[in-house]
Amino acid sequence: MQNQTLYKVLSILSILSLIVVILVFAKPFLVPLTFAAILSMLLLPVSNWLQNKGLPKAIAIIISMVLLVSFFALVIFFISWQINDIAGNATKLEDQLAEKYQQLKELISQKFGISAAQQKQMIKEQQASSASRAGSIVTGVIAGISGFLGNTLLVLVYIFLFLFFRSRIKVFILRLVDQENKATALTIVNKTQKVSMKYLSGMFLMIVCLWVMYGIGFSLIGVKNAIFFAILCGFLEIVPFVGNLTGTAVTVAMSLVQGGDMTMVIWILVVYALVQFIQTYLLEPLVVGAEVSLNPLFTIIGLIAGEMLWGISGMVLAIPLLAMAKILFDHVEPLKPYGYLIGEDKKEKKK
Template identity: 45%
Template sequence: MPNSSTFLYKLALAFLILLGLYFAKSFLIPLSIAGILAALFLPFCNWMQLKNIPKSVAVLICFISLLIVIGLLLSLLGWKITELLNDITLIKQKSIETGNTIQQYIFNHLNISVEEQFSILKKEQPSYASVFQLIFGSITSVFSSFILVLVYFAFLLFYRNHIKHFLLKMTPTTKREEMQFVIYNATQVSQQYLLGLSKMIVLLWIMYAIGFSSIGVENAFFFAILCGLLEIVPYVGNITGTLLTVLVSAIHGASPTLLFGIVLVYSIVQLIQGWLLEPLILGPQVKINPLFTIIVLVIGQLLWGIPGIILAIPLTAIFKIICDHIEALKPYGFLIGEIECSTKKNSLALRIKHFFRL
């Protein structure tokens, strides 16, 4: 009976946590994004303070650096999207042809005339006022969330020691040394993971750009950046980026050979990523097994939508790090972690590391 009561208590606690995450998403999503970005810039901020730069100036430099990085990414993506929009006539023509084909298929198989189809669509189509209200609301929400992320980012960096001391004060005196060890190790490995993920995305940009350019894909650099950024969402993201590349290339009249080349480039990059980049840059200590990767992606989407999908893996990786350093939570870290059977991958990565050290 005590075991069943404990299980029910843990189940109820997990349900309440998920419920809290759902209802507090407007507050937690900007805070989580800011926390991840702050952890990413923390080594840079600490390095500047070691060089006797005042904390406020170091935080300000990190803040400006973040704005520059975001501005560069948005400018690059905006420039390439503008190039894609120049082909809007071709895309519109292809869309009309596809729509006509679908209408004809519905008429032939379901015996619904084109006029009836238009009538049904008109009934289901929302009014222009509601569409405008939805777009305006979305833009306002994104802008306010972006401002919150920037504010949280600056203050989390500035008050990081204050937050650390708060956690230590909340810990019993006999456990404070252990708590300090957990905070230090979790922070260090979290930084390594986030920096490693950033490095891997940059390397993916380079590999996709070389691959797509060599086979003649139009707007190769845009699709390289897109495929690299979507790597934040494992399995789903890279496949989505490749499918979009294939789809847009097909609309532009790419040959079957070129479409096959895109899939081949994707396969080669994934092979290099899985066997070299992940073991070499990320390491096994923050790897999440495929089962729980899919589970946390689904839960993230259910709780927080698209931001939940993006944040699911980094937050789960950080949670695993914390579990690995707290005795009572180690079973959960083991459960969501990768099975230690990838010795070939790790040995290959170790041989490469050893080669470059020589």
Template identity: 50%
Template sequence: MSNINLTKAIRLLAFFFLLFAGMYYLEGFLVPVVFAALLAMLFTPLSEKLERKNIARGWAVLICVLILVAVFAGIVSLVAWQINDLLSNADQLQEQFAQMVAKIKVLISTKLGVSHEQQQQMLEHQRSASAGKASQTITRLVAGLGGILTSCVLVMVYMYLFMYFRTRLRNFVLKLTPTDSKHQAEKIMDTTSGVIQKYLSGLAMMIVCLWIMYGIGFSIIGVKHALFFAVLCGLLEIVPFVGNITGTTLTVLFTLAQGGDMNDVIGIVCVYGTVQFLQSYILEPLVVGRAVSINPLFTILIIVFGEFLWGIPGMILALPLLAITKIIFDNISALKPYGYLVGEDEKNHTGDYAVVKWLKGLFTGKKYAD
């Protein structure tokens, strides 16, 4: 009996090893497909509503894709407009940065005993060492931008095809399912679609709320280009953990470069703390709720693993994919223990668990209501 259990365990480990190895090496193919599948789930209700108004499915799906393109184009245009406005003061920014560097050099010389000449020699050595890599960096940057544009086009194409052939894809899954399990399969697909729709729509509403709150807060404390930094901080929220820190850090650095002082830095930190409090304990429970009910341990593990597997896209996709996996676990008897392991209790208000929930919020920027 023990040999049989050991064989099953080895097979299971081999399966997961091959699965994750395949996901790692097929990143370029899988990431656009997964993004497209999630967006298709989000826009399916709109497509169905249009189809009920006697609009052909092809046109209904195309309208959904065009709406998504228009939203992204609007966001990109807004960011580009703000960046252009920011670069209009490039000379002033360069001067302020030069002053900051000079102050840092004095601080290093005073506190660490490294003279200006030694610092200059270190900088020259670094420049000479990196000069040969400059062309390679530019080439990689251009290739990266080209890859992003290609991936965006692929996402739109895949999204259209997923939505257009959704009935065939659904019937395909049902044909693979035994007759006595068809109802269960339908329940899993419907639940998955509902959870993803709630999560993504709630996340979009949350980003808009963050834009408004950051915009008001930064404007009150007098941050220059407040709209740009509000949009930046809101958009970066989709990247768990890293987004929160990056958005605030960039706002602080540019504020200092534009002549700000410690009072401005304190103001930015206070705005960030206030917004995060309102987001975590008021807006998040109301807008998103418990759409993704994953316990803090696996929340952190899956985000770190997602970054290792697919980088930034992996961090963004980690929680929705784990939520889908949990739904499958919860609806299959043999896998329910794994669903219980990944999920969290419906009610748990102990003081110790509150600390764990805080850790979950630190890594995700989100806290889900109990």
């Protein structure tokens, strides 16, 4: 009995280790493929609706993809517009940065006893050591942009193929299981598609709502370039916990640099708290839904594991992949304990 238990534990650890190795070494291939698979689920209702209107499958898929690309192009346009506005005030911003820098030097001198001359010498040494890395950094940035554009094109190709051959992929999955388990497999496939579409479309709608709320809030309290920071805070919501805190921290820092005071900081935090309250208790239950509830512990574990394996892409993909895994766990008898472990008890509705 003990030998069987030990063998089972070792088998699980071996499988997990093999999965980690595959995820790490196959990252360049798997990340675009996974993004395409998830985005294709988001576009599936649009494509089906267009086909029901009488359009050929290929045309319906292309139109749905154009709508997706147009949305991201519009977001990039707004961000670029706001960045140009910030760049237009570069002289004023530079003066404000110089003033903050001078205040920081005086604070360091008073608190730590490091004179202005010593601080200047330390900065010169740091600049000298970093100057040699400037060329490699520029090369890395250019390579990163080229890789991003290449992966974006690859994702679009994958999306089209996933949507075009979706029926064949579904039949393939069903043929992998024996006859007595086909009903369970079909339930898993259908529920995964349904919940994934609801989660992704709900997340999209929630981000738009966050843009509106942050935009109104930041504009009312007088944050400069409010639209830019609203888009930033809303868009970073795709990474739970980390994203909204990062967006708010950037907004606070830039507001201070642009001449804001502690009153402005307090109001930004008030807007953040109010928006988070509305998001948690109104938007998420109504828009995203609770078909797949992941508990906070494994949400954080998933985010950390995703970042370690696939970087930022892993953090973005962690929650949708965990949600899909939970559906599989909940419908396969030996895996049900794992579904319970990563899940969260659904709140009973009051009668």
